[in-house]
């Protein structure tokens with residue numbers, strides 16, 4: 001069984017995340033969207049809300065599930081017996097950051113190497129990020145066009 005963990009904050013889920021999962025779904029038997037919860041971080045949406053957005057959005061994707069974890073992504077992957085991490089790349093800054101993390105994760109996993117699989121952002125989606133969506137929400141702008149239907153809630 002080829003399973004990938006797609007880790008992130010998803011605060012909130014955007015059409016950029018959706019694009020990556022939709023394109024990766026046929027490539028893996030199973031995708032676990034895993035919300036990494038850091039108790040020191042302040043989120044705009046609660047863990048429950050973020051889980052709900054993802055659950056509703058991917059309700060019609062039989063091989064996509066949602067979960068959450070604290071701690072290192074590789075420890076979570078090990079606990080689920082998963083050897084692939086899925087990440088999206090938007091720009092050179094993502095590349096530099098992700099390269100260091102992926103190489104670290106490979107080094108830290110001695111046996112059963114965990115490989116990170118990258119999908120390039122689709123044309124027209126590369127500018128979308130959760131932080132921009134949060135900024136638009138906090139100033140009352142039209143964030144709805146950047147997020148899936150389930151996230152277009154009254155805020």
Ligand code: ADP
Pocket residue numbers: 007008009010011014015016017020086087088089090094120121122125126127128129130
């Ligand atoms: P993190 O805090 O781990 O970066 P995010 O929720 O911001 O969590 O992102 C999770 C993953 O989704 C990352 O791999 C990120 O590169 C990817 N991603 C976010 N927005 C886009 C987008 N517009 N196109 C492609 N990938 C994206």
